[in-house]
Amino acid sequence: MSRVYNFSAGPAALPEEVLRQAAEEMLDWNGAGCGVMEMSHRGRHFTAIAERAEADLRALMGVPDDYRVLFLQGGATQQFSQIPMNLLAGGSADYIVTGSWSQKALQTAQAIAPFVGGRVRCAGSTEAAGFRGLPRADELSLDPSAAYLHLCTNETIHGVEYLDEAGLPQGAVPLVADMSSHILSRPMDVRRYGMIYAGAQKNMGPSGLVVAIVRDDLLDRAWAGTPGVMRYRTMAEHASMLNTPPTYAIYIAGLVFQWIRRQGGLAAMAALNAAKAKLLYDFIDASGLYRNEVDPACRSRMNVPFLLADTRLEGDFLAGAEAAGLAQLKGHKSVGGMRASIYNAMPLAGVEALVAYMREFERTRG
Amino acid sequence: MSRVYNFSAGPAALPEEVLRQAAEEMLDWNGAGCGVMEMSHRGRHFTAIAERAEADLRALMGVPDDYRVLFLQGGATQQFSQIPMNLLAGGSADYIVTGSWSQKALQTAQAIAPFVGGRVRCAGSTEAAGFRGLPRADELSLDPSAAYLHLCTNETIHGVEYLDEAGLPQGAVPLVADMSSHILSRPMDVRRYGMIYAGAQKNMGPSGLVVAIVRDDLLDRAWAGTPGVMRYRTMAEHASMLNTPPTYAIYIAGLVFQWIRRQGGLAAMAALNAAKAKLLYDFIDASGLYRNEVDPACRSRMNVPFLLADTRLEGDFLAGAEAAGLAQLKGHKSVGGMRASIYNAMPLAGVEALVAYMREFERTRG
Numbered sequence: 124m125s126r127v128y129n130f131s132a133g134p135a136a137l138p139e140e141v142l143r144q145a146a147e148e149m150l151d152w153n154g155a156g157c158g159v160m161e162m163s164h165r166g167r168h169f170t171a172i173a174e175r176a177e178a179d180l181r182a183l184m185g186v187p188d189d190y191r192v193l194f195l196q197g198g199a200t201q202q203f204s205q206i207p208m209n210l211l212a213g214g215s216a217d218y219i220v221t222g223s224w225s226q227k228a229l230q231t232a233q234a235i236a237p238f239v240g241g242r243v244r245c246a247g248s249t250e251a252a253g254f255r256g257l258p259r260a261d262e263l264s265l266d267p268s269a270a271y272l273h274l275c276t277n278e279t280i281h282g283v284e285y286l287d288e289a290g291l292p293q294g295a296v297p298l299v300a301d302m303s304s305h306i307l308s309r310p311m312d313v314r315r316y317g318m319i320y321a322g323a324q325k326n327m328g329p330s331g332l333v334v335a336i337v338r339d340d341l342l343d344r345a346w347a348g349t350p351g352v353m354r355y356r357t358m359a360e361h362a363s364m365l366n367t368p369p370t371y372a373i374y375i376a377g378l379v380f381q382w383i384r385r386q387g388g389l390a391a392m393a394a395l396n397a398a399k400a401k402l403l404y405d406f407i408d409a410s411g412l413y414r415n416e417v418d419p420a421c422r423s424r425m426n427v428p429f430l431l432a433d434t435r436l437e438g439d440f441l442a443g444a445e446a447a448g449l450a451q452l453k454g455h456k457s458v459g460g461m462r463a464s465i466y467n468a469m470p471l472a473g474v475e476a477l478v479a480y481m482r483e484f485e486r487t488r489g
Numbered sequence: 490m491s492r493v494y495n496f497s498a499g500p501a502a503l504p505e506e507v508l509r510q511a512a513e514e515m516l517d518w519n520g521a522g523c524g525v526m527e528m529s530h531r532g533r534h535f536t537a538i539a540e541r542a543e544a545d546l547r548a549l550m551g552v553p554d555d556y557r558v559l560f561l562q563g564g565a566t567q568q569f570s571q572i573p574m575n576l577l578a579g580g581s582a583d584y585i586v587t588g589s590w591s592q593k594a595l596q597t598a599q600a601i602a603p604f605v606g607g608r609v610r611c612a613g614s615t616e617a618a619g620f621r622g623l624p625r626a627d628e629l630s631l632d633p634s635a636a637y638l639h640l641c642t643n644e645t646i647h648g649v650e651y652l653d654e655a656g657l658p659q660g661a662v663p664l665v666a667d668m669s670s671h672i673l674s675r676p677m678d679v680r681r682y683g684m685i686y687a688g689a690q691k692n693m694g695p696s697g698l699v700v701a702i703v704r705d706d707l708l709d710r711a712w713a714g715t716p717g718v719m720r721y722r723t724m725a726e727h728a729s730m731l732n733t734p735p736t737y738a739i740y741i742a743g744l745v746f747q748w749i750r751r752q753g754g755l756a757a758m759a760a761l762n763a764a765k766a767k768l769l770y771d772f773i774d775a776s777g778l779y780r781n782e783v784d785p786a787c788r789s790r791m792n793v794p795f796l797l798a799d800t801r802l803e804g805d806f807l808a809g810a811e812a813a814g815l816a817q818l819k820g821h822k823s824v825g826g827m828r829a830s831i832y833n834a835m836p837l838a839g840v841e842a843l844v845a846y847m848r849e850f851e852r853t854r855g
Contacts, residue, residue, distance in 0.1 A: 324733055370697070
């Protein structure tokens with residue numbers, strides 16, 4: 124067995140320790156006589172697994188008691204519909220668009236709003252400038268009476284991140300943040316948000332699980348037609364088990380939470396992620412072959428898109444990387460170029476290996 | 490490691506061969522240098538896994554070319570809403586109620602129908618008779634112009650199964666069948682149905698995956714407000730990858746499909762399952778302590794509920810079973826008593842061990 128450095132944007136690399144433990148426990152979890160995949164979600168073994176996962180996530184993120192942690196299905200994409208179903212309540216919602224994902228969230232909400240009652244506005248977009256930065260405060264047109272303000276705090280495709288929470292819009296309107304691709308990458312102040320949600324398949328575990336953290340006062344605004352399984356209040360009341368949850372994905376996410384705690388928690392993750400990102404961006408900025416076009420004030424520490432000065436070299440670059448054990452560096456098809464996703468599970472050594480490969484490629488081919 | 494015989498109704502026992510292979514491939518699938526959980530769903534490795542899973546399922550069930558196989562999220566419970574969203578189309582749908590699950594399907598459809606346009610009728614129910622049988626044809630009030638006719642072909646809690654497809658309602662109205670707890674347990678004639686769906690966590694794999702098999706002519710009836718991720722046409726067009734699918738669950742289900750093919754396919758499963766069920770029901774019927782109250786013409790071959798003549802013995806029965814390595818025999822809380830779920834992965838030896846334990850318990854305590 125030989126493991127590559129896996130730069131996939133998601134589903135993404137997981138810590139080897141987590142995978143080894145999962146493999147060891149596959150046929151028999153903790154003496155239960157069966158694996159986690161085979162357990163009733165209502166039995167004592169899985170109840171313990173789910174409760175520990177929630178407790179560890181709460182401890183890592185400092186989730187206040189008046190927020191519910193929900194383990195849901197359907198990914199962030201299904202949340203793009205569930206959020207207006209649950210929160211629009213006949214009012215108007217604002218969306219800030221800073222890349223492909225916040226744009227999809229807006230478009231999905233616009234499509235469903237007429238059916239669930241309410242309106243959806245674009246409160247600002249950086250699309251005209253190529254999604255290379257965040258909107259300045261004076262570029263936003265915020266509705267002070269909005270039902271909520273949605274934003275994507277890390278754009279996986281365009282590599283744009285809200286690095287400083289002090290720069291988030293302030294006020295009484297609940298912020299709803301898609302943190303799919305940077306949740307648990309550094310401490311976040313949960314109190315700033317009305318709701319946080321994230322697909323698990325970047326920094327938490329397998330795909331098929333989405334975590335939602337919802338403040339209590341937002342649980343009772345759902346459109347009357349919202350199915351119970353899609354209603355935050357109902358899922359909160361049933362501890363995310365109105366129906367069978369994605370048990371194995373919750374178990375793996377729980378192992379990842381434990382792993383992060385062993386690494387020193389989110390402060391340690393933040394330091395490691397800052398060091399990895401600095402290494403890669405500094406190298407790119409000093410290079411003549413590679414470039415990243417995002418405003419340095421909001422370059423993502425998780426997803427680093429970069430272009431080659433000569434696009435004809437892209438195929439050779441990717442083939443050479445693959446041969447050197449540096450996998451999945453191709454950029455998203457909508458933007459082209461390259462992308463290195465360097466989530467929590469990517470060690471510093473992986474970024475060092477990538478930079479060494481990029482340097483050698485530039486020396487010989489640039 | 491010591492494995493028990495696991496009679497859980499779901500998530501349920503999986504074949505050991507499948508779990509062993511999954512454990513071996515956890516860190517490195519087929520030389521890819523990473524595990525299946527860590528792969529992009531759009532890369533060549535996972536594409537091959539998903540295509541093989543679909544092909545094997547099609548081969549096992551003989552799915553005709555004009556049916557789409559969809560790998561979805563949210564479980565059968567979410568389908569209870571998605572089905573009226575996708576199929577009601579302003580019309581009226583019939584539901585046959587033969588146990589808890591078809592009743593939940595009806596109630597969920599009734600709740601959403603006014604919002605998506607259309608009506609939902611109960612076309613017959615065996616509730617008054619305690620869900621111990623199937624309705625006779627003359628007990629059904631079927632609407633010949635219904636948009637669809639929904640039924641649950643195996644009731645997991647009440648242990649009632651449509652054993653003979655010839656007894657299904659005939660006619661032009663598309664049958665929509667919840668087969669969650671007996672899909673792949675025997676050959677089914679897919680042509681009889683407009684749509685088949687099943688949560689994976691009984692006979693296919695981990696929870697968090699639901700398989701839907703939908704005839705082409707039913708793809709274009711969706712309510713205009715149906716989100717893309719919940720719309721069968723959209724998911725069919727994107728090969729179930731409009732968004733990130735539950736990749737690991739699809740992989741495990743694929744391994745289960747391969748395992749079933751190695752066992753001889755659905756004919757072999759049917760023979761094994763019939764033998765297991767006969768052994769258990771024959772013993773129960775001959776016993777003075779145990780009883781099953783379901784009409785023998787429709788006793789489930791997958792889920793065998795049974796009662797003890799003296800309910801005060803239940804605690805001792807369960808504790809003794811647990812000590813004997815016979816796990817998760819407690820009945821569903823809504824009906825009490827015991828339940829042995831004996832899905833494909835339960836070997837004949839497991840049922841023999843259960844019968845031996847039951848016989849000894851009756852001899853010493855009955």
